Amino acid sequence: MVERVGGGAGWGARGRVPAALAVLTAGLLAFHGAVPNSPGRPGSLLEAFLPWLGLAVVPLLAAALVRRSALALVAVLLPATAWSFLFGAMLLPADPGAPDLVVVQHNVSDENADPAGTARTLTAPAPDLVALEELTPSALPVYEAALAGRYPYHVVEGTVGLWSKHPLADTRRTDIRPRGFDEGWNRGLRATVRTPRGEVAVYVAHLPSVRLGPAGFGSGPRDESARMLGAALAAEPLERVILLGDLNSTLDDRGLAPVTSRTGAPRGGFAFSWPASFPLSRIDHVLARSAAVRDVRTLSATGSDHLPVLARVTLDPP
Numbered sequence: 001m002v003e004r005v006g007g008g009a010g011w012g013a014r015g016r017v018p019a020a021l022a023v024l025t026a027g028l029l030a031f032h033g034a035v036p037n038s039p040g041r042p043g044s045l046l047e048a049f050l051p052w053l054g055l056a057v058v059p060l061l062a063a064a065l066v067r068r069s070a071l072a073l074v075a076v077l078l079p080a081t082a083w084s085f086l087f088g089a090m091l092l093p094a095d096p097g098a099p100d101l102v103v104v105q106h107n108v109s110d111e112n113a114d115p116a117g118t119a120r121t122l123t124a125p126a127p128d129l130v131a132l133e134e135l136t137p138s139a140l141p142v143y144e145a146a147l148a149g150r151y152p153y154h155v156v157e158g159t160v161g162l163w164s165k166h167p168l169a170d171t172r173r174t175d176i177r178p179r180g181f182d183e184g185w186n187r188g189l190r191a192t193v194r195t196p197r198g199e200v201a202v203y204v205a206h207l208p209s210v211r212l213g214p215a216g217f218g219s220g221p222r223d224e225s226a227r228m229l230g231a232a233l234a235a236e237p238l239e240r241v242i243l244l245g246d247l248n249s250t251l252d253d254r255g256l257a258p259v260t261s262r263t264g265a266p267r268g269g270f271a272f273s274w275p276a277s278f279p280l281s282r283i284d285h286v287l288a289r290s291a292a293v294r295d296v297r298t299l300s301a302t303g304s305d306h307l308p309v310l311a312r313v314t315l316d317p318p
Contacts, residue, residue, distance in 0.1 A: 015069020040216020
C-alpha cells in the first residue's frame with residue numbers, strides 16, 4: 001500500500017520545483033515588459049536575449065521526466081507555448097515572392113583588416129542597397145572603389161554610409177548624438193532613394209553601444225539616441241521608410257521602442273548577427289514603414305565582429 005501511494009505521488013505531487021521554475025520562465029517570456037528597468041535596466045537585459053530563454057524548456061522537461069511529475073510536465077507546456085507565440089513565426093519558411101528591393105546592412109568594424117574582401121561578400125547577392133557602419137577614414141576609399149562599379153550613387157555621413165543602384169536625393173545627416181558625446185560623433189544619415197516603385201526614405205543609423213557592468217546594463221546613451229531616431233522617423237514626410245542599422249539590441253528591448261513603434265516587425269528567421277564568432281543576438285536590423293521586410297538572413301563572416309544581414313523588402317503601393 002505504501003509503495004502504491006509513493007508511486008502515485010511520483011506523477012502527481014512531485015516536481016513542484018521544476019513546475020515553479022517553468023511557471024516563472026513562462027511569466028518572464030509572456031510578461032517581460034513587467035520586469036522593472038531600474039536600477040540597472042534588468043528588463044532591457046532580459047529582452048536583449050529573450051529568445052534564448054526558451055532553452056530553459058529542455059532541462060525543465062528533463063527534470064519533469066526524471067521526477068515523474070505530471071504537474072511539472074503540464075507546467076513545462078507554459079513556457080513552450082509562450083516561446084512559440086513570441087518566436088514560432090521565425091521558424092516558418094520565407095515568403096517566396098519577388099521583392100522590390102534587396103538590402104544588405106553591415107557594421108563593418110573599425111578594426112576590419114580586409115575591407116575589399118568585405119565588400120565582395122556584401123555585393124555577392126547583388127543587393128539594391130548596401131548600408132555600412134563603423135567606416136574609418138582609411139577604409140572608406142577601399143569601400144568606395146570596390147562598390148563604385150555596381151553602386152553609382154552613395155552618401156557618407158561620419159562613420160555611416162549608403163550605396164545604391166538607384167538615384168539618391170535629399171541626403172543629409174540625421175542627428176542622433178546623445179548629450180555629452182563629442183560633436184564629431186556622427187552615426188546617422190537620411191536619403192531619398194528613387195526606386196522604380198517610387199521614392200523611399202532610407203535611414204542608416206548606428207546607435208551607441210551598451211555595457212554590462214557592476215551598475216547593470218548601461219544602455220542610457222543608446223536609449224537616448226533611439227528616442228532621437230524615433231523622432232526623426234516620426235517627422236519623416238515620405239510614407240515609405242526603410243531603416244538600416246546597428247541598433248545595439250534586439251527588437252524586444254524596450255529601449256528601442258521609440259524606433260520599433262514607428263516601423264513594422266520584420267518577417268523571417270532569427271538571423272543572429274553578433275558576435276560573428278558565435279552569434280547570440282540580432283542587433284543589426286532592417287526595419288520599414290509602409291513596406292514588408294521578409295526573408296531576413298545573415299551572410300558569410302567578414303573581417304568584422306558582426307555578420308552582415310540581408311533582407312528582401314516589398315514596398316506598399318504609393
